[in-house]
Amino acid sequence: xxxxxxxxxxxxxxxxxxxxxxxxxxxxxxxxxxxxxxxxxxxxxxxxxxxxxxxxxxxxxxxxxxxxxxxxxxxxxxxxxxxxxxxxxxxxxxxxxxxxxxxxxxxxxxxxxxxx
Amino acid sequence: xxxxxxxxxxxxxxxxxxxxxxxxxxxxxxxxxxxxxxxxxxxxxxxxxxxxxxxxxxxxxxxxxxxxxxxxxxxxxxxxxxxxxxxxxxxxxxxxxxxxxxxxxxxxxxxxxxx
Numbered sequence: 001x002x003x004x005x006x007x008x009x010x011x012x013x014x015x016x017x018x019x020x021x022x023x024x025x026x027x028x029x030x031x032x033x034x035x036x037x038x039x040x041x042x043x044x045x046x047x048x049x050x051x052x053x054x055x056x057x058x059x060x061x062x063x064x065x066x067x068x069x070x071x072x073x074x075x076x077x078x079x080x081x082x083x084x085x086x087x088x089x090x091x092x093x094x095x096x097x098x099x100x101x102x103x104x105x106x107x108x109x110x111x112x113x114x115x116x
Numbered sequence: 117x118x119x120x121x122x123x124x125x126x127x128x129x130x131x132x133x134x135x136x137x138x139x140x141x142x143x144x145x146x147x148x149x150x151x152x153x154x155x156x157x158x159x160x161x162x163x164x165x166x167x168x169x170x171x172x173x174x175x176x177x178x179x180x181x182x183x184x185x186x187x188x189x190x191x192x193x194x195x196x197x198x199x200x201x202x203x204x205x206x207x208x209x210x211x212x213x214x215x216x217x218x219x220x221x222x223x224x225x226x227x228x229x230x231x
Binding site for chain 2: 094104
């Protein structure tokens with residue numbers, strides 16, 4: 001099915017380990033985003049990408065790295081996981097075509113990450 | 117700085133009660149506004165959006181929202197809620213930032229509808 005997928009859906013890791021969360025979309029959307037969702041904070045933008053090879057920081061980028069070598073993929077890497085990075089991570093994508101603001105963001109199913 | 121704020125973090129209503137969730141934004145330029153809903157254990161889905169024209173926007177499942185520019189508000193309403201409306205609701209604004217359009221989300225409002 002076309003859409004936006006994330007893997008893994010659940011991940012448990014230990015402090016200090018490197019973890020990569022994958023995001024894949026089949027719409028060829030220009031924009032892709034990574035959010036984390038935490039109680040009391042709602043959704044916070046970690047990184048976003050306006051196109052392949054163009055990425056920029058969001059509100060809470062520290063401890064995360066992204067890349068966008070292909071339009072359809074936008075992996076998020078935690079270089080050295082910390083307990084404070086325990087969260088639910090959502091990937092999203094949006095088309096840049098058409099009228100600005102008209103296009104909604106589509107969200108993936110989320111990855112629940114636990115750092116012990 | 118651009119921001120979106122939601123005033124009610126947790127709302128409990130009985131079925132058939134009317135709903136209004138507040139949303140205000142802070143941004144000096146043109147803004148496009150959205151309401152998303154997240155049902156328990158699921159990802160966010162779009163309820164409705166405003167980008168221009170009629171400030172009263174109707175969305176899915178009987179929801180509507182009114183854009184009031186003078187108040188920087190985009191409140192979500194539903195005349196009669198159902199148990200199935202139990203979910204978390206996020207207001208979001210699309211604003212320019214450094215040449216790119218980014219969506220900023222509010223903190224979310226958890227709605228619990230009691231049968």
